[in-house]
Amino acid sequence: xxxxxxxxxxxxxxxxxxxxxxxxxxxxxxxxxxxxxxxxxxxxxxxxxxxxxxxxxxxxxxxxxxxxxxxxxxxxxxxxxxxxxxxxxxxxxxxxxxxxxxxxxxxxxxxxxxxxxxxxxxxxxxxxxxxxxxxxxxxxxxxxxxxxxxxxxxxxxxxxxxxxxxxxxxxxxxxxxxxxxxxxxxxxxxxxxxxxxxxxxxxxxxxxxxxxxxxxxxxxxxxxxxxxxxxxxxxxxxxxxxxxxxxxxxxxxxxxxxxxxxxxxxxxxxxxxxxxxxxxxxxxxxxxxxxxxxxxxxxxxxxxxxxxxxxxxxxxxxxxxxxxxxxxxxxxxxxxxxxxxxxxxxxxxxxxxxxxxxxxxxxxxxxxxxxxxxxxxxxxxxxxxxxxxxxxxxxxxxxxxxxxxxxxxxxxxxxxxxxxxxxxxxxxxxxxxxxxxxxxxxxxxxxxxxxxxxxxxxxxxxxxxxxxxxxxxxxxxxxxxxxxxxxxxxx
Numbered sequence: 001x002x003x004x005x006x007x008x009x010x011x012x013x014x015x016x017x018x019x020x021x022x023x024x025x026x027x028x029x030x031x032x033x034x035x036x037x038x039x040x041x042x043x044x045x046x047x048x049x050x051x052x053x054x055x056x057x058x059x060x061x062x063x064x065x066x067x068x069x070x071x072x073x074x075x076x077x078x079x080x081x082x083x084x085x086x087x088x089x090x091x092x093x094x095x096x097x098x099x100x101x102x103x104x105x106x107x108x109x110x111x112x113x114x115x116x117x118x119x120x121x122x123x124x125x126x127x128x129x130x131x132x133x134x135x136x137x138x139x140x141x142x143x144x145x146x147x148x149x150x151x152x153x154x155x156x157x158x159x160x161x162x163x164x165x166x167x168x169x170x171x172x173x174x175x176x177x178x179x180x181x182x183x184x185x186x187x188x189x190x191x192x193x194x195x196x197x198x199x200x201x202x203x204x205x206x207x208x209x210x211x212x213x214x215x216x217x218x219x220x221x222x223x224x225x226x227x228x229x230x231x232x233x234x235x236x237x238x239x240x241x242x243x244x245x246x247x248x249x250x251x252x253x254x255x256x257x258x259x260x261x262x263x264x265x266x267x268x269x270x271x272x273x274x275x276x277x278x279x280x281x282x283x284x285x286x287x288x289x290x291x292x293x294x295x296x297x298x299x300x301x302x303x304x305x306x307x308x309x310x311x312x313x314x315x316x317x318x319x320x321x322x323x324x325x326x327x328x329x330x331x332x333x334x335x336x337x338x339x340x341x342x343x344x345x346x347x348x349x350x351x352x353x354x355x356x357x358x359x360x361x362x363x364x365x366x367x368x369x370x371x372x373x374x375x376x377x378x379x380x381x382x383x384x385x386x387x388x389x390x391x392x393x394x395x396x397x398x399x400x401x402x403x404x405x406x407x408x409x410x411x412x413x414x415x416x417x418x419x420x421x422x423x424x425x426x427x428x429x430x431x432x433x434x435x436x437x438x439x440x441x442x443x444x445x446x447x448x449x450x451x452x453x454x455x456x457x458x459x460x461x462x463x464x465x466x467x468x469x470x471x472x473x474x475x476x477x478x479x480x481x482x483x484x485x486x487x488x489x490x491x
Contacts, residue, residue: 148222148249156181156195159244168213168222168249187213190224190247197226198245211249221256222249265435269319276308276315318451321381322435325458332463336487337376339404339413340366346383347402350391357396364403370413373487374464382459385452386417386480394421394477406486416481424472432470433457460484 139160142149148165152158158176166173169185176184182191190211197207207226212219225248283301292298324330347363354361372379383402390400398420405414424432424439431437436450460466460482472478 147251150181150185150194150247150249151244152181152194152198152247153244154198156198158184165249168251187211193224193226194245194247197228200228210252219253220251221253223252224249261435273312273315276312279308280305280312315451318455322451322455322458325455325462330463332375332378334373334375336371337374337379338368338371339415340368340370342376342380343383343402343404343415346380346387349384350387353388353391354400357391357394357398359391359394359397360399362399362401364401366404367406370404370406371487372413372484374484378459378463382456382482383415383417385456386482389452390417390419390421390478390480394419411486411488412483413486414481414483416479418477418479420477423474423476423478424470425474429470429472433468456482 139162142160142162143164145162146164148168149160149162150158150165150169151160157178157180159178161173161176163173166176169187169190171184181194182188185191193207193209209224209226211222211224213222214220227246227248229244229246283305286292287298287301292301321330343363343366347361351361387400387402394400400420401416401418403416405416406412407414428439432439433453433456434450435454437454438450457468460468464484466482466484468480468482470478470480
């Protein structure tokens, strides 16, 4: 090596990093410090270049180590972000220890916060599951209720509803939720009632109203109950806000019909009882006052009193029999009943009434072996009522025919009573078996209570599980027929 600088000593070195040659350096020292030798410009440039190389290489080494530590710190922070636990990081060089400690403290706080939030999240999930379970339970209860239930919120939107409400009010249950009530329910008056209830903050008690629905020509009556869901403000005990309305619609159509029938029943019974009683009372008073001057007149009064008494007795018996059948307390004594003798017995009883009006009674020849398993007295009463009605509404000189038809394939016997009477209007046929119903035009022709045919219907259909029907034409006549199962035991 040639001497480049003068001085006590000079040193030339080779720079290696990780076993790789990166350059050489030259140092010149004098005394205890490093000095720069004087010389030519070329020599000074060489020295300056050597010093620059040394500084650059040293800086490169420092930066390499610094970046390596930074990468470790970055990896540590990434692991903190991707893991629930906070991994420990050993100390770092290059003056990064304080940063590491700060990052570790932040990581611990971050970890504690995660644990708190995780616990809250689990608690909220539990509450959510419980709320959903309660909601499903509430929906199950709502769907099991026969009444229609609609719950609207503070925005007049449907919050809950059951299947009955969807059927009654005519909407799709899945499409109705969270929609405005006026877009779901077509009944404007009902919608107005719901809105009015929500907007009225002073209403503390449920509101009741009757509402009428007309569906396909049939009117239904509903009792509507609207209840506000009021909430007190925490800042003011006297202040309330309405959070919604619960609307319940209960079908009271049958109740109204039953109430009306009861009212009509009482009115009709009172009228029917009053008529014979008034007649009996009047004739009794005339007898007491000795207004019957001779035996013939007194005998006439006695016959009228006896007739009205019998009428009153029949009315009471019919009412009691119908009441027993409807309440299920009637005692049914079933036995094998021969059809032919039963019909003949009824005809023998009714023969005097038929003879009084010159009505011809015809009994069809019936095979004596046919029989039914029934209560004989009730069956006799039903047949007697039908024959009595036929005679009552057949004009003088008419014909009443009684018989039975056998359907071997269905194992059934049909009893029929056919007359040539005044007939029944078509619009009245559906009502002839109702309690106290009488055709308006028939009231002038014959007296009656309107209970005879209703009793027949109960005896045949309710007690014996049979069927009864009627065919009629005005001024031509009527045919009443009831059908019962044929008894298996043939005499």
